Amino acid sequence: MAIFAHPDDETTIGPVLAKYAALSDVYLVVATDGRYGSTDYSGLPAGDSLISVRTEETKCACKELGINPPHFLDAKDGLGLNGNHNFYEEVASLKNRIKEKIAELNPDVILTFGPDGDTGHPDHRLVAMLTLEI
Numbered sequence: 001m002a003i004f005a006h007p008d009d010e011t012t013i014g015p016v017l018a019k020y021a022a023l024s025d026v027y028l029v030v031a032t033d034g035r036y037g038s039t040d041y042s043g044l045p046a047g048d049s050l051i052s053v054r055t056e057e058t059k060c061a062c063k064e065l066g067i068n069p070p071h072f073l074d075a076k077d078g079l080g081l082n083g084n085h086n087f088y089e090e091v092a093s094l095k096n097r098i099k100e101k102i103a104e105l106n107p108d109v110i111l112t113f114g115p116d117g118d119t120g121h122p123d124h125r126l127v128a129m130l131t132l133e134i
Contacts (some may be wrong), residue, residue: 001107002026004031005031005126008037010061029098030092033074036050075097077120081126
């Protein structure tokens, strides 16, 4: 099982996921909906339409990598760290959803970002920290 913050974070270890998919069931768990992950040059507005695009991209990526369809935990992108949502509510709820998903899938191995979140992104760091804590 790989647990990451955003749709598209799996690209950092895509080849590893594909390799192990030939040997075992591999699951991708995406913590947030990715609603704010837009850049000026993408031409895609932030919000619900971006959630839809990123969800479909993640499903496609899993299919191409040969892993199981993704599991979305639907936490709000930014987890309240960006001032758009209640941090304490988002984190407590997400922690419970991660616990439930781990119990449901019962993986032998869990992959997530390290303490630096790969890029230092606060969502990456927080999801990794919650996963490691659990």
